[in-house]
Amino acid sequence: MPVAPPRPKDLPLTALRAFEAAARLGGFAAAAQELGVTPGAVTAHVKQLESTLGAPLFTRTPRGVRLTALGQQTLPAFTAAFDALGTAVNDLRSAAAPRTVHIATLPAIAQLWLSPRLPALRAAAPDITVSITALETPPNLKRSPYDLSLFFDDTAQGRLTPDTIFPVCAPALAARLRGPEDIARFPCLSDATWSDDWHLWSQTLPDPPPIPQGPTFSLYALAVEECVNGAGLLIGHETLVAAHIADGRLIAPFPQRLTLERGLRLWSDRPLRPGTAARFVADWLRRAPFPSPAPTATHP
Known part of the structure; x- marks a missing residue:
């Protein structure tokens, strides 16, 4: 038995x-x-x-x-x-859906940097489907279902552009500013992700003015829209507000700018083999032109 x-x-x-x-x-x-x-x-x-x-x-x-x-x-x-x-x-x-590319990115990057580039990407590769997931922190690409990660960080490899910050505001508000000392007279908007932006930028001034506490937004893109609406000044991240400056919706009223150690970075923890959809999208995004910022505004 x-x-x-x-x-x-x-x-x-x-x-x-x-x-x-x-x-x-x-x-x-x-x-x-x-x-x-x-x-x-x-x-x-x-x-x-x-x-x-x-x-x-x-x-x-x-x-x-x-x-x-x-x-x-x-x-x-x-x-x-x-x-x-x-x-x-x-x-x-990837083998089951070889022409689909999954990108994880910060909500602000998804709305203000990536989304405006998608129409041109679709035109360049109509057979590729790009799926975007907005996350507050970069995922572990070895464990998560994303092909590419697009976030601000301090790693040089894969960097697309530095992160340069400076105040921005609507044109009507800019006309009422004579210099950085006037910041104290207007609301200073901020967002939860980059809550120290105003402090970092103000240290570039020889005599930093007091920064009035204005509304705080959980989404940077919403803070940008409120800034366009004239709600106050906001620290602009050049990579994210360049299009708004180029078309005149926002103005940089002061010349002082601060380039941070971090930058916008695109990377993958897995090899992107030539000929794959993920490799095409990554290469295309690295070559995608950045909107040219308008010259910094000056006021008498």
Whole structure:
């Protein structure tokens, strides 16, 4: 009579993924954000895995968690395995839809930089479908379903343009400004993503004026539109407001500009093979002309 002993249970894949993300990112909250679940779910998965193994993977402290020796020993292999799995999944997805390109980008870049270029891109490659997802932070391209990432960061490789900032406003408001000291008389708009813009730019002045607190917007594109509507001054990111300046909707009333260490960067964590749709789109975006900013306005 054949013997059929019960097979030992496999370790649950979701728990292994939660452990790897928490270990790699240094915490359950960061892992939850990457995996798109709650921190409580990550905690439960890790506890389940530790219970199944009969050994702890993390040491809990009032300041957070840290890996045990067992966790440190096993993390590199799991990271490599999930990276390989992510690559295989993305290769499968690309093979199933070879003429579709998925781009992850910041909402402001999607609305103010990428969207105006899409008609010309469609005309250049009508057989390619470009899908855009707006995210607040760059995704892990080894694990997520995106071919290209387009964000501001401080890495030089893949940079399209520097990030230069300066105040902008509607023409009617610009006519009432004589110099940077007049900023104190008008609302200064800001957005949640770049909340320190005004402080950074004001340090270029020998005598920085007080910056009145104006409305704060969760979307930079909305702040730009309100600036066009005359609601106040806004720190413009040249890459994003160049078209508004070129057509006169916004004016740069002062000559002082600040170029930050970061810049607009387009990259992929996977090789973009020649002849693929993702490679074509990436090359096209790198060659796409930037709108030429109008000369800085001066006032008597």
